[in-house]
Amino acid sequence: MSQSPVMERRSPDAGVEGHGPAETAFIRIDGARKVFTQRSGGAVPVLDNVDLAIAENEFVSFIGRSGCGKTTLLNMIAGLEDVSAGRIAIAGKVVTGPGQGQGVVFQQHALFPWLTAVDNVAFGFHKSGLAKAERRRRALDLLALVGLEAAAGRYPREMSGGMQQRVSIARALALDPQILLMDEPFGALDELTRIELQQELLRIWEARRKTIVFVTHSISEALMLSDRIVLLAPNPGRIKRIFPVDLPRPRLRTDPGFNALYQAIWNELST
Numbered sequence: 001m002s003q004s005p006v007m008e009r010r011s012p013d014a015g016v017e018g019h020g021p022a023e024t025a026f027i028r029i030d031g032a033r034k035v036f037t038q039r040s041g042g043a044v045p046v047l048d049n050v051d052l053a054i055a056e057n058e059f060v061s062f063i064g065r066s067g068c069g070k071t072t073l074l075n076m077i078a079g080l081e082d083v084s085a086g087r088i089a090i091a092g093k094v095v096t097g098p099g100q101g102q103g104v105v106f107q108q109h110a111l112f113p114w115l116t117a118v119d120n121v122a123f124g125f126h127k128s129g130l131a132k133a134e135r136r137r138r139a140l141d142l143l144a145l146v147g148l149e150a151a152a153g154r155y156p157r158e159m160s161g162g163m164q165q166r167v168s169i170a171r172a173l174a175l176d177p178q179i180l181l182m183d184e185p186f187g188a189l190d191e192l193t194r195i196e197l198q199q200e201l202l203r204i205w206e207a208r209r210k211t212i213v214f215v216t217h218s219i220s221e222a223l224m225l226s227d228r229i230v231l232l233a234p235n236p237g238r239i240k241r242i243f244p245v246d247l248p249r250p251r252l253r254t255d256p257g258f259n260a261l262y263q264a265i266w267n268e269l270s271t
């Protein structure tokens, strides 16, 4: 049986903790620190000395206790939060703000309630300069990619949570970003829908060759999806350990290797 590209894909720096090798770094985080200033004038250190190199087309998940800075780190990669010290660069270019070209897209949960599925996706093209008919045609293609062409005319209130997530993923893909940032996208879904969407996301990742940075609270989800799992610890947020996941895809929860990694991550999280 021939292996799919996803099955052949390996962590580019398996076994290496902290930095990945410089030649494979696509997203490079060097000594990143984040301090939030409170209204009272006090300073709260949230992330301290984060070093991480993510390769092109890599699927990396952040996991860690609530408040350890996962969302803040994702926001910093997106340029939505500035870096108090250190730097973040994408393809060698330092991130100084959001929306630098089409490179990075933050998948947002919320759809516009007054727009149909196809119009929500077409909104992803609103800065593209394409004619309306072309935006609609491309939006329909993306809906087909996420298996929702039949629901093109539905409003968000007429769709399940899983369908809404699919629409939101299609919208995020509209500008064909190189990097997709996803913050607990499947957290609110029932277990079955969640597993379906994980499979869907892997299929899209394989077909479209994206670099994905994904935040989750679920060890199983991180193990199902990721090339590497970055475990953050709180107070202040920092990288505690990086787990390369060298299991072939599609992954099985019953695989002894899966269970061994699950246990190792669980132990690290709970100490």
Ligand SMILES: Nc1ncnc2c1ncn2[C@@H]1O[C@H](COP(=O)(O)OP(=O)(O)OP(=O)(O)O)[C@@H](O)[C@H]1O
Residues within 6 Å of the ligand: 036, 037, 044, 046, 064, 065, 066, 067, 068, 069, 070, 071, 072, 073
């Ligand atoms: N704008 C802000 N001003 C001050 N503190 C903030 C701000 N945003 C986040 N924080 C604090 O920074 C810390 C990290 O928050 P963040 O949301 O990044 O954590 P998280 O790991 O994503 O948490 P969760 O798993 O609960 O989503 C928290 O203590 C939070 O209260």
